Amino acid sequence: MFTATLLTPPKDPSLEAALVENLRNAWGGGEAHWLALGEAAEFEMAEMPDNQWEVWADLQSAGVDLVVQPSEGRRKRMLLADMDSTMIEQECIDELAEEAGVGAYVKDITAKAMNGELDFDGALKERVALLKGLPESIIGKVLAERISLMPGARELLTTMKANGAYAALVSGGFTAFTGHVAGTLGFDENRANTLVVASGKLTGEVGMPILGREAKVQALEEITAKLGITARDVLAVGDGANDLGMLTLAGSGVALHAKPSVAAECNIRINHGDLTALLFVQGYARSEFMS
Numbered sequence: 001m002f003t004a005t006l007l008t009p010p011k012d013p014s015l016e017a018a019l020v021e022n023l024r025n026a027w028g029g030g031e032a033h034w035l036a037l038g039e040a041a042e043f044e045m046a047e048m049p050d051n052q053w054e055v056w057a058d059l060q061s062a063g064v065d066l067v068v069q070p071s072e073g074r075r076k077r078m079l080l081a082d083m084d085s086t087m088i089e090q091e092c093i094d095e096l097a098e099e100a101g102v103g104a105y106v107k108d109i110t111a112k113a114m115n116g117e118l119d120f121d122g123a124l125k126e127r128v129a130l131l132k133g134l135p136e137s138i139i140g141k142v143l144a145e146r147i148s149l150m151p152g153a154r155e156l157l158t159t160m161k162a163n164g165a166y167a168a169l170v171s172g173g174f175t176a177f178t179g180h181v182a183g184t185l186g187f188d189e190n191r192a193n194t195l196v197v198a199s200g201k202l203t204g205e206v207g208m209p210i211l212g213r214e215a216k217v218q219a220l221e222e223i224t225a226k227l228g229i230t231a232r233d234v235l236a237v238g239d240g241a242n243d244l245g246m247l248t249l250a251g252s253g254v255a256l257h258a259k260p261s262v263a264a265e266c267n268i269r270i271n272h273g274d275l276t277a278l279l280f281v282q283g284y285a286r287s288e289f290m291s
Helices: 017-026 052-060 092-100 103-114 120-129 137-145 153-162 175-185 213-227 241-249
Strands: 002-007 033-036 040-045 065-070 078-081 166-174 189-193 195-198 201-206 234-238 252-256 268-270
Touching (some): 078 213, 092 103, 092 120, 092 137, 092 166, 120 201, 153 166, 153 175, 166 175, 166 213, 175 189, 189 213, 213 234, 234 241, 241 252
Antiparallel strands (some): 002 065, 033 040, 195 201
16 A cells, blocks of 8 residues: 655645545545645555656645655654754854855855765865864854754654654764754764864864765664664655765655755655654654654
8 A cells, every 4th residue: 555645834734625635536545634734634545656756746836745655664763864954954064154254155065065966075075174263162153043943853853752763863064063953852863074173273174084975874774773673664854965875775765855866866855844744754643743
C-alpha cells in the first residue's frame, strides 16, 4: 500500500476538500483522512501512480505539496537534520560574514556551494578565511540577533522525541551554532565543523577534518549502528548538495525548500510547508503535535 499526503502552509491552510477528493478518485484511493482541517490530508491506494510527478508539478502552482510513499514504516525512529536553512532560517556563515563586512560575497559562494556548483570543502575554507580577525564574541551576538528557528522546528523535535525517536543535528556549519540550536530544541547530539580561535579572535581557519557530505553519511551509519536500527528507520532533512548523501540513504529523505539540483534527487520535496510537514508525512495529525 501507498499513502498520498497533500499539504499546504500552516499560515495559509487552503487545502480544499474537492481537490483531495478529486485526486483520491483519480488514483483509486481509499477514504481521505484529514490530519489538519484545511491544511493536510492523506489517503491510501494500492499502487504507486505513474503520473505522480506531473500531478506534483500542477499542485505546486497552487501552493500544495504532494508526497507519495509506501505506507509501511512511515513513522521513523530517528531524525537526522541539517541546520542551516533547515532547522534555522539562516546560513550561519553568511550572518558572520555580514558582521565582517563581506556578506554579499560570502552569500554568493554559499548559494553556489549548496547547489553543488562548488566543492564544499574548498568553498568553506575560502569563506572562513574571510572571517579572520573577527572577535569570538561576535558568535554570541549573531546567535542572539540574527538566528531564528525554522517554523515547526519545536513541534517536530518534541513530537518525534515524545514518540521515542532519537534526534541528531549534523551540519556543515559550526559547533558554536549547532550546540546552541541542539540545546534549544532538544537534539540528542550534534556534529559540525569547528571555527579555530586564538587570543579571542577567529583565525580564519576551520578545524580538520571538515564535516561535509561524506561525514553526514558517516553520521547516519554510526548513529543507526549505535541505536540498533537501520537507514530505513531514519527521516533525514536538508536543503543543500552536501545533504544529498544522507537524504538518499535514509528511509525518508526530505528536501526542505531545497536547491533545485537537490530536490530533483529526492522523492519527498517540501516547498510550501514548514517543518511540521515532516510530521504530517509520517501520519501524525496536528492534534498529536507537541511543543
